[in-house]
Amino acid sequence: MSRHRVVIIGSGFGGLNAARSLKRADVDITLISKTTTHLFQPLLYQVATGILSEGDVAPTTRLILRKQKNVRVLWGEVSAIDLKAKTVTSHLMGMQTVTPYDSLIVAAGAQQSYFGHDEYAAFAPGMKSIDDALELRGRILGAFEAAEVATDPAERKRRLTFVVVGAGPTGVELAGEIVQLAERTLAGAFRTITPSECRVILLDAASAVLPPMGEKLGLKAQRRLEKMDVEIQLNAMVTAVDYMGITVKDNDGTERRIECACKVWAAGVAASPLGAMIAAQSDGTETDRAGRVIVEPDLTVKGHPYVFVVGDLMSVPGVPGMAQGAIQGAHYATTLIKQAVKGHDDPANRKPFAYFDKGSMALISRYSAVAKVGKLEFGGFIAWLAWLLLHLLYLVGFRNRIAAMFSWGISFLGRTRGQMAITSQMMYARPVVDWVERQAQEGTLAAAERIEAAEKQAG
Numbered sequence: 001m002s003r004h005r006v007v008i009i010g011s012g013f014g015g016l017n018a019a020r021s022l023k024r025a026d027v028d029i030t031l032i033s034k035t036t037t038h039l040f041q042p043l044l045y046q047v048a049t050g051i052l053s054e055g056d057v058a059p060t061t062r063l064i065l066r067k068q069k070n071v072r073v074l075w076g077e078v079s080a081i082d083l084k085a086k087t088v089t090s091h092l093m094g095m096q097t098v099t100p101y102d103s104l105i106v107a108a109g110a111q112q113s114y115f116g117h118d119e120y121a122a123f124a125p126g127m128k129s130i131d132d133a134l135e136l137r138g139r140i141l142g143a144f145e146a147a148e149v150a151t152d153p154a155e156r157k158r159r160l161t162f163v164v165v166g167a168g169p170t171g172v173e174l175a176g177e178i179v180q181l182a183e184r185t186l187a188g189a190f191r192t193i194t195p196s197e198c199r200v201i202l203l204d205a206a207s208a209v210l211p212p213m214g215e216k217l218g219l220k221a222q223r224r225l226e227k228m229d230v231e232i233q234l235n236a237m238v239t240a241v242d243y244m245g246i247t248v249k250d251n252d253g254t255e256r257r258i259e260c261a262c263k264v265w266a267a268g269v270a271a272s273p274l275g276a277m278i279a280a281q282s283d284g285t286e287t288d289r290a291g292r293v294i295v296e297p298d299l300t301v302k303g304h305p306y307v308f309v310v311g312d313l314m315s316v317p318g319v320p321g322m323a324q325g326a327i328q329g330a331h332y333a334t335t336l337i338k339q340a341v342k343g344h345d346d347p348a349n350r351k352p353f354a355y356f357d358k359g360s361m362a363l364i365s366r367y368s369a370v371a372k373v374g375k376l377e378f379g380g381f382i383a384w385l386a387w388l389l390l391h392l393l394y395l396v397g398f399r400n401r402i403a404a405m406f407s408w409g410i411s412f413l414g415r416t417r418g419q420m421a422i423t424s425q426m427m428y429a430r431p432v433v434d435w436v437e438r439q440a441q442e443g444t445l446a447a448a449e450r451i452e453a454a455e456k457q458a459g
């Protein structure tokens with residue numbers, strides 16, 4: 001008899017932790033992910049600003065799991081999940097793979113949301129993938145280069161204006177880091193421009209900075225950023241984004257333009273479409289406004305006790321879209337699978353998933369961060385130190401920890417950064433990548449139609 005088959009979709013915090021916690025279980029695991037790496041998203045902004053390399057924050061999943069013999073890692077984008085047939089269909093370079101399962105863990109996470117304006121993406125990349133971070137590095141450093149060459153003062157000003165949309169942790173961290181890059185690393189490196197004279201704007205449609213961290217810490221972060229000359233514009237809704245800049249509507253209804261070359265979108269997330277696909281096949285499970293699956297108390301979908309949804313794709317009251325939600329969800333689901341394999345699981349009498357809030361933090365600048373742990377709220381150097389230690393702890397792999405420590409050492413204690421190279425691919429490849437992906441999708445559809453037609457003909 002074959003062993004219990006577990007399919008895991010995703011190699012992020014949810015997927016990787018699920019695979020690892022089944023290490024000693026009597027199961028065969030297939031981990032399918034559309035990326036070959038385990039990406040540590042919280043440090044993406046440091047890739048975008050030249051502190052860390054992409055390899056430092058994204059070790060290869062296959063190599064992390066090399067010694068875990070019960071896992072097979074498949075690179076591929078999941079395009080279909082059939083809850084009735086219990087299969088997952090994935091594609092890679094025009095090849096289709098159908099993987100059967102007994103238990104399924106879906107940890108496909110979330111993508112950037114442009115609130116119905118996907119056309120903004122071409123001008124304001126988000127911060128969700130390595131591609132995004134490298135493209136942003138190209139755009140940020142490229143903007144300083146272009147400003148050095150620009151002879152028209154208005155154009156030079158436009159090139160030196162950076163707008164970060166979204167005042168959550170990612171926006172705060174990135175805005176602070178662009179200032180530090182300009183003031184410390186790039187100081188004295190140009191002849192026509194003074195990088196520290198750049199304008200960094202952090203704007204949000206909401207009325208506060210870091211809303212999930214509460215008023216006190218939000219204000220603390222805001223004051224610190226303002227001290228660093230980051231312009232904070234709140235109650236400001238983006239209504240248009242184009243090559244030359246962005247249009248913003250203020251609370252009083254007036255619209256205004258900000259001419260800027262480099263724009264970053266750090267606002268809004270939308271769950272993977274796989275969530276809606278599963279919900280549609282369940283016995284009444286729904287998705288929320290962001291497309292997340294409103295799971296049962298045991299993180300499953302109705303009528304399918306061995307289909308678990310974890311991480312950013314699950315909607316559970318009180319559980320934020322953070323790494324801990326994904327890690328704890330993955331451990332909960334795998335505990336149930338382990339019990340099922342031993343014949344000890346009774347789906348009707350499962351203890352519900354309980355989230356333990358370990359807190360949240362955001363780094364603002366060198367030696368300054370804000371942190372919230374339970375009722376305890378603190379900021380400054382201690383929070384910065386805590387941020388440093390925790391991120392080191394959660395980075396996967398000894399090499400990556402050493403590399404991050406070394407890079408932080410040279411950039412925090414000194415002024416330099418080790419990852420300042422930019423390439424044309426970083427800056428200009430997005431339209432080409434989009435085109436190739438469209439071609440691949442069309443090719444896959446055409447292949448599926450050919451197979452269907454051949455099957456019909458064969459009777």
Ligand SMILES: Cc1cc2nc3c(=O)[nH]c(=O)nc-3n(C[C@H](O)[C@H](O)[C@H](O)COP(=O)(O)OP(=O)(O)OC[C@H]3O[C@@H](n4cnc5c(N)ncnc54)[C@H](O)[C@@H]3O)c2cc1C
Binds near residue numbers: 128310
């Ligand atoms: C810039 C940024 C900063 C953040 N900072 C923090 C922080 O400081 N602290 C914190 O706790 N959290 C932070 N988060 C949130 C945290 O990273 C997420 O909550 C966490 O990654 C969720 O884990 P996940 O496994 O659900 O999804 P992810 O980690 O996003 O993983 C999803 C996986 O699914 C794969 N996938 C998606 N679709 C498919 C498909 N169709 N087929 C195959 N594979 C697919 C992806 O390739 C990926 O491997 C941050 C997020 C971002 C973007």
